[in-house]
Amino acid sequence: MRPSRARHAGAWLALLSGMCLTSPLRAQPTPSDKALAEGLFQDGKKLMDEGKLQEACPKLAESQRVDPTVGTLLNLAVCHEKEGKTASAWAEFKEASALAASAGQQDRAQFAAKRGSELEARLTRLVLEVAQPAPGMAITLNGKDLSATAATGSGIPVDPGTATVEARAPGKQPWSQQVTLDPGPSTARVTIPPLADVAAPEPSRAAPPAPPRPAPPARPEAPQPEGAGSxxxxxxxxxxxxxxxxxxxxxxxxxxxxxxxxxxxxxxxxxxxxxxxxxxxxxxxxxxxxxxxxxxxxxxxxxxxxxxxxxxxxxxxxxxxxxxxxxxxxxxxxxxxxxxxxxx
Incomplete structure (x- = not known):
């Protein structure tokens, strides 16, 4: 792998890891946290063996969030790979390989590195291009913030399926587009057009005052006999x-x-x-x-x-x-x- 490609791969790996996992800077799990994480792990393993991947993967992900371990992360990567979320599985195998190597677990490190390399060849990638960058532009992919500079021109590893790309900038109208991503290896391209300016609000025009209503005509008084009423x-x-x-x-x-x-x-x-x-x-x-x-x-x-x-x-x-x-x-x-x- 060339150095530039390695840098891009490292950036997307960090991005995908942030989407799927919590930050490592967290408090140490308590005994109750460990018990909860173990229960979720056992349920997730059982459901995955039964082929109920849509129920198994969220339980394994929650177990990893409560009490992160290399073993839970490897099982979560395997679950996502079976579910077809190749980009998520690739990022999790890469992270598990690094954690296992730092913990001296060479077998797990080699297993995770091999599975990650195999998945990298089958990744689905999304290339974003910005026709005219706007000051303060923010780009999101499926609700996750992306750096406009890092996101454009590079193939972003994404899970196959439907993805939503959005772009916003101060004083501009928001833009969004949905794109269907086929299973890899494949590359899809989306061009973000120049964002239209927000129309200035028209000055409010006060309604002209209503013309005054004419006074009702005076009713003629009935003639009275001379001296009547005196x-x-x-x-x-x-x-x-x-x-x-x-x-x-x-x-x-x-x-x-x-x-x-x-x-x-x-x-x-x-x-x-x-x-x-x-x-x-x-x-x-x-x-x-x-x-x-x-x-x-x-x-x-x-x-x-x-x-x-x-x-x-x-x-x-x-x-x-x-x-x-x-x-x-x-x-x-x-x-x-x-x-x-x-x-x-």
């Missing part, structure tokens, strides 16, 4: 009604007064002394006369006030220029009166 006009009619009622009451009491006065005059005529009944009738006549005067006076006063309020509550626009109306009610001991005047 409090003064309403009070004027009320006062007038009260005044008329008062005048009516005064008239009734006035009639009673006249009747009682006539009875008194008839009882006392021709006599120098009036009877007690005539005296009481005279007093009653005086009372009814007073009530009549008060009622008539108050009625006239209310009627005059009512007429004044009705006249004064007329609309200004209906008032003729120079027109002037007044009402002057008055009350006296002998009755009440209302004076109505004006200028036209």
């Amino acid at each position: 409090p003064m006009r309403t009070l004027g009619f009320v006062a007038g009604g009260v005044g008329l009622a008062g005048i009516g009451v005064g008239a009734v009491f006035g009639v009673l007064t006249v009747q009682k006065a006539g009875d008194v005059e008839e009882g006392c005529s021709g006599n120098f002394r009036c009877s007690r009944a005539d005296v009481e009738a005279n007093e009653s006549a005086r009372t009814t006369a007073m009530v009549s005067n008060i009622a008539v006076g108050a009625g006239l006063l209310c009627l005059g006030a009512g007429v004044a309020m009705v006249l004064l509550s007329r609309s200004p626009e209906k008032t003729v220029a120079g027109e002037r109306v007044w009402v002057a009610p008055s009350v006296a001991s002998d009755g009440g009166r209302v004076v109505l005047g004006g200028q036209w």
Whole structure:
């Protein structure tokens, strides 16, 4: 093997070992770890002998992770080789050979080296080419990070099957492609195209403000009769009604007064002394006369006030220029009166 090929093989061996195994820099396994690893190893060996490789290989891999040993690693490599994962098995045989040699286990070292050499001739390789490298580009193979410089232009040992290649870079759109890898010896090539720039976000455009809604047309008010709704006009009619009622009451009491006065005059005529009944009738006549005067006076006063309020509550626009109306009610001991005047 030439030096350059040896360097590439060593790089891919380290990469595949990192994918399949844990780092050697780990804490020493505890007795419980060793017991667990032994149980997993026994189960994995039994399943592999039964041909159940998809169940056997994960158990052997977990046993190697919990308590790494050369023997478990060799069995895991054999399991992966039977499963068809030639690249994984090749990397595990190479690592097992080196570990066995450092531990003085020459038989195991030679066995692992021979099996690794046989598998190397049957490896499936993937060659990645980058059409236009981008700053900060990251390449992954089946989710595992690859160095863009080391990955391009060299045949990467891969397990046969379907592989996913992805490329990302700051400010670029991600790219990915799936490739089918046939069992080796074979070589597949994938070219990573120039990554497209990420489209700059368009500035947000604020929606134009909605035009103001036109005000609803004012509804025309229904015409009202002159003076309708005026409090003064309403009070004027009320006062007038009260005044008329008062005048009516005064008239009734006035009639009673006249009747009682006539009875008194008839009882006392021709006599120098009036009877007690005539005296009481005279007093009653005086009372009814007073009530009549008060009622008539108050009625006239209310009627005059009512007429004044009705006249004064007329609309200004209906008032003729120079027109002037007044009402002057008055009350006296002998009755009440209302004076109505004006200028036209």
